Amino acid sequence: MRTQFAAFAWSVAGCVGFVVACSAETTTNVPGRSGSSSSTTGSGGTTGTSSGTPSSGIGTTGSGTTTSGATATGSGGSVASTGAGGTASSAGGTFGVGGASTTTGTGGGMAAACTDATAVAPLIDDFEDGDHATPLADGKQGYWYTYNDGTGTQMPAPAGTSGPPFVPAGPGNGGSAFAAATTGSGFTVWGAGLGLSLNSSGSTVCKVSAATFGGVQFYVRSNVALRVKLMTPATTPQPDGECLDGGMGAECGNGHGSAVPNTMGMWQLVQVPFSAATQEEGWGQPAGATVDASQLLSIQFQLASADMSAAFDFAIDDLAFF
Ligand SMILES: [Ca+2]
Numbered sequence: 001m002r003t004q005f006a007a008f009a010w011s012v013a014g015c016v017g018f019v020v021a022c023s024a025e026t027t028t029n030v031p032g033r034s035g036s037s038s039s040t041t042g043s044g045g046t047t048g049t050s051s052g053t054p055s056s057g058i059g060t061t062g063s064g065t066t067t068s069g070a071t072a073t074g075s076g077g078s079v080a081s082t083g084a085g086g087t088a089s090s091a092g093g094t095f096g097v098g099g100a101s102t103t104t105g106t107g108g109g110m111a112a113a114c115t116d117a118t119a120v121a122p123l124i125d126d127f128e129d130g131d132h133a134t135p136l137a138d139g140k141q142g143y144w145y146t147y148n149d150g151t152g153t154q155m156p157a158p159a160g161t162s163g164p165p166f167v168p169a170g171p172g173n174g175g176s177a178f179a180a181a182t183t184g185s186g187f188t189v190w191g192a193g194l195g196l197s198l199n200s201s202g203s204t205v206c207k208v209s210a211a212t213f214g215g216v217q218f219y220v221r222s223n224v225a226l227r228v229k230l231m232t233p234a235t236t237p238q239p240d241g242e243c244l245d246g247g248m249g250a251e252c253g254n255g256h257g258s259a260v261p262n263t264m265g266m267w268q269l270v271q272v273p274f275s276a277a278t279q280e281e282g283w284g285q286p287a288g289a290t291v292d293a294s295q296l297l298s299i300q301f302q303l304a305s306a307d308m309s310a311a312f313d314f315a316i317d318d319l320a321f322f
Pocket residue numbers: 125127128129130131132133134135
């Protein structure tokens with residue numbers, strides 16, 4: 001049964017909002033990002049509260065000071081989410097400029113909307129900063145996460161409601177220090193994967209246009225076959241996307257993409273031209289012959305159907321538009 005659902009995460013912590021068949025979105029409490037290297041002590045804001053509706057978190061932005069004397073805004077922390085159905089939202093503050101911003105862990109975060117962006121720089125992430133966020137560029141920032149169908153084991157585990165954000169691991173491609181890596185086994189419904197939102201803030205996910213580029217490329221090291229999916233509103237469930245699950249044969253989540261080969265544990269470059277990114281046949285809502293590269297929401301690397309239940313060990317590095 002192809003109830004594979006678009007694993008879509010929209011949060012700082014990599015909230016995995018697609019649990020099996022989209023029927024149970026996970027409420028996520030999003031840890032804030034810490035500021036970069038600390039030289040002075042800043043203080044976090046207050047812990048926010050969520051009334052149970054998305055983006056209703058109320059918190060204050062943490063603050064810190066820099067060694068250069070300029071005031072820097074620290075990154076906020078998580079918004080506590082209580083109540084059924086509540087979705088934590090945390091945008092956090094912005095990093096300080098001109099000095100080391102400092103925050104302490106649990107400042108509150110205001111929900112803040114992202115805005116649609118246009119990709120200018122080719123590089124999406126090489127992981128060398130060692131964190132789960134993609135670099136700030138082109139006015140956008142995204143976040144990495146793991147996701148699965150809930151039946152097996154995966155490391156790092158999806159952040160869920162309280163877990164830590166995804167952390168890159170080493171070594172990476174070409175002698176680099178870090179890549180996004182995940183291992184696991186025992187999945188029986190549709191498997192597991194690794195993905196990133198391209199442009200999100202708190203629980204808000206916005207689009208990125210990469211229409212001026214020809215496609216997506218990355219290095220992959222894997223012991224199983226994978227599939228890369230370029231998710232757009234047409235294939236992403238509401239509220240982040242526009243897809244409404246239509247049941248058997250009309251599911252959301254069949255993102256345009258391409259098969260990724262088992263590289264037998266070696267790093268290998270894969271290029272996916274947008275013109276060659278197509279949906280899988282036999283399931284899911286049709287969403288156009290090829291991907292609409294002007295409306296990208298996320299990119300996902302998922303176990304191929306044939307290897308859904310395999311013991312897997314794969315990593316992605318140097319993800320970029322080309
Ligand atoms: Ca990063």
